[in-house]
Each structure stands twice: as structure tokens, then as C-alpha cells.
Amino acid sequence: MYAQMIKTAGTGVKDRDEMSEEERKFQDRIDAGEKIEPKDWMPDDYRATLIRQIGQHAHSEIVGTLPEGNWVTRAPTLERKAILLAKVQDEAGHGLYLYCAAETLGISRDELTEDLLSGKMKYSSIFNYPTLNWADIGAVGWLVDGAAIMNQVPLQRTSFGPYSRAMIRICKEESFHQRQGYDAIRACAEGTPAQKKMAQDAMNRFWYPALMMFGPSDTDSVHSAQSMAWKIKINTNDELRQKFVDQTVPQAEYLGLTIPDPNLKWNEERGHYDFSQPDWSEFFNVIKGNGPCNVDRMAARNKAWDDGEWVREGMLAHARKKAAAKVAAE
Amino acid sequence: MKNEWPLWEVFIRGQHGMSHRHVGSLHAPDAEHAIKNARDVYTRRNEGVSIWVVEAANIAASSPSDKGPLYEPSESKVYRHPTFFDIPEEVGAM
Numbered sequence: 001m002y003a004q005m006i007k008t009a010g011t012g013v014k015d016r017d018e019m020s021e022e023e024r025k026f027q028d029r030i031d032a033g034e035k036i037e038p039k040d041w042m043p044d045d046y047r048a049t050l051i052r053q054i055g056q057h058a059h060s061e062i063v064g065t066l067p068e069g070n071w072v073t074r075a076p077t078l079e080r081k082a083i084l085l086a087k088v089q090d091e092a093g094h095g096l097y098l099y100c101a102a103e104t105l106g107i108s109r110d111e112l113t114e115d116l117l118s119g120k121m122k123y124s125s126i127f128n129y130p131t132l133n134w135a136d137i138g139a140v141g142w143l144v145d146g147a148a149i150m151n152q153v154p155l156q157r158t159s160f161g162p163y164s165r166a167m168i169r170i171c172k173e174e175s176f177h178q179r180q181g182y183d184a185i186r187a188c189a190e191g192t193p194a195q196k197k198m199a200q201d202a203m204n205r206f207w208y209p210a211l212m213m214f215g216p217s218d219t220d221s222v223h224s225a226q227s228m229a230w231k232i233k234i235n236t237n238d239e240l241r242q243k244f245v246d247q248t249v250p251q252a253e254y255l256g257l258t259i260p261d262p263n264l265k266w267n268e269e270r271g272h273y274d275f276s277q278p279d280w281s282e283f284f285n286v287i288k289g290n291g292p293c294n295v296d297r298m299a300a301r302n303k304a305w306d307d308g309e310w311v312r313e314g315m316l317a318h319a320r321k322k323a324a325a326k327v328a329a330e
Numbered sequence: 331m332k333n334e335w336p337l338w339e340v341f342i343r344g345q346h347g348m349s350h351r352h353v354g355s356l357h358a359p360d361a362e363h364a365i366k367n368a369r370d371v372y373t374r375r376n377e378g379v380s381i382w383v384v385e386a387a388n389i390a391a392s393s394p395s396d397k398g399p400l401y402e403p404s405e406s407k408v409y410r411h412p413t414f415f416d417i418p419e420e421v422g423a424m
Contacts, residue, residue, distance in 0.1 A: 040394045086374075093371050100355045103337070109357055110334045169354075173375075312359075316333055319360035 002060035002124045002148055004215040005287065006053045009045035012222035013229045030231050035161040038104035046230055051105050052121070053232060054163055058098035059116045059123040063297050065091045067131040068140060076134060083180050084137065090177065094170045101162040117302050125283060126213050128291030129205070135188045135195075139202035141181015143210040143248065149174050150244045151214070154234035163232070182251065189255040196256075203252065204260045208278040214241040216280055245275050337386040338364040340371075342378035350382050358383075 016024060022041055029036065036042055065088045072088065075081035099109055115121040126144055131137060152174060156167045188199035214237040218224040227233035235243075245264075252259050263276045285291070335357040341350035353372045358364035364383040372378070392400060408414050417424050
């Protein structure tokens, strides 16, 4: 999931008799499946949590273009290059849909950008891992986008209208991302021994970081319970992770790739695969800023923002000048 | 923040003769660039044949609290729907 460890504002789910009249009405609307729109009354904690969640999701889409952009100039064929360019452009577009959804809650685009650049807001831990070989691009589409889809499909039903509409658009495009990834890694897996080795290497490095995308277990979290009551979180992290593993294992088997987990096996009784948890100490370390690429990612975003300043200002100055000339001519 | 590009709402008309439909918003310094950006952000897969943009600040919107006075009166006017009227079967399709 592209939003991890979102701190839900407030102290957990309130009983109905603890709620104000407005809060009760609000919760009733959500329970009835109504969408909350930007001008509707909403609890401050709902607003604050959504800004964090949608903001982090948007930042992840934007920062996520960096590991993939890394391979645009070195894609093995012109067709793969065109596909990768289209995918990277989509990701930037997804970031823009989400920023706009967040802005309807009363935060500006520049505030969101500045909070990312100062490190106050986070992006998904997954994008702090490097893309070292071409098969990594396949693994990112297949596993990373695959994990993101697990979370994004249910979020199409989220209670906040603009977020739900952004998710619907994103999900329509996301399936292309996963399939092109699977297609790219499949070409490697079915290729020469060296190419197959490259695909397995990508699988080995991306498996656990992909599992981390769902965040640590939150089954007993009061904060998650509140987010679920508000329908801004639909499933627990463990449910989504299990679903992802169950879906991915047969796909890996088809490719003849080995999932790097000796404990992975089908559990007939549960009707699910048993699997090992990722190393959560590694996850917390990456979140803190100590992953392999955190410094590079933030440096790239800061440089892009600083280098673009004269363009943003120049275009605005030009637009103002043109508008003034038009008024003068009338 | 002082120099943030204004927000524009984007409306796209699809291929099949439907009206322009709101698809989302974006930031741009002026209308010309808003259309260019809308083309990149909202029509990457043949979603449209025509784009309208309007600066978000120029949109007047009804308020959620007006929901009652604005829409409740029509709830009691069931005769505005064709199904209100029984037409004898012998008359045929109408």
C-alpha cells in the first residue's frame, strides 16, 4: 500500500453516546454508504487523517517515478522504453489526481510539497530500494504495483468522495502497470540462463520490501479501528498482505521463480499460504530515513523543486502580464 | 504559497456525443496551459475529444446546508414522472 503507518488522529472509535450530534449524523451517513464531499461537515480528526493519508499516497506516486525513471534511457527495446515512459507518466498523473483530492480538504499543493521536501510527510518505504537491473522494472510493476492494487481496489469504496473518485481513475490504469511488469519479468524468466538469474535476483530483493508495503500488523490498533469506522481504511494490513501472497505465489510458480521464503507453504486448513513476516526492524529503519535510497530520493525531489522555481515563477509572471494587457486593451 | 499557480477544474467531452463532464482539477498559470496540462493528465487514453477548463475560484456552488430547501420540494411532485399516469393497455406504447 502506498500509505503506510498513517497515524489516525483522535483517540480511537467513540461510543455513540460520546459523540456530538454532528458526529453521530456524520457516522450515520458513512454507515449508510453515503459519500462525504469537501463542503460537508466532517470531524477535524477525519480531515487531518485524510490529509495525511492522501498526501502520503500522492507523494509515493511521485517519488515512485524515480526508481523506474532510472531505466527509461536503458530499456532493452524501443517498445519497452515506450511502455515504461507511459507507466511513469501515469504515476505522475496518479500523484496529481491525489494531490487535488487532498487539496479539497483545505491544504494547498505547495504546503503538501513542502511537507514532503522537509521530511515532515513520508512516502512508501518501497521506493527507498534501488532498481539495480532491468528485471527490477518487471518486479516493480508485478509485485509493487500488485501490492498497491490490493489496497487501492477496496479504497474505491472509501467514504471521502474526491478520494474515491481518484482511486477509481487510478485503478483503471493500474492494471496496465502490473501486467506490463509481469510481461517484462516473464521475458527475463523465459530467457537465457543469465536473464533468468537476473529475474530471480529481482524477486529475491523485492519480495520482502513488497510485503512491507502493507505495514506492520494493525489488527489490534485502535487507530486503525477508527480509520475503518470512517471507511478510509477498508481492510487490515494482515488481510491485504495475505491476499497478496495468495495471489502472487501461483504467478511466481508460472515463471519458475522461487519466492525467497523457506516457510512458504499452502495451509489446507486455513485455505491460505503460510509465509514468513518481513524483517520489521529493517522496515522501521527505512521509514526513519536509513534505507538504501532515502537520501537520493529526497535530494532528487528537492533538486527538481528548486530547479523548477524559475519556470513556475516565470510562467506565472507571463500569465499575469498577459491578463493585465488584456484588461488594458478592453 | 503566494505564487502558487491557480487551480482549474477540468471538463472533458468523450467520443460518444455526451456533454462535457467534470473529471478533476489541476494547477496551471493560465487557461492555455490548463488545457495543455489537462490533455496530459486527463486524456492519456483517448478519454476525450474536447476540453473545457475553468478557474476553480470562478465556480459558484450550492452549499450542503441548502440541500433541504433546494431539492426537497421536488420529492412530492411525483406527477412529473411519466410513470405517474396509467395509460390503458389498448392505447399501446406511449
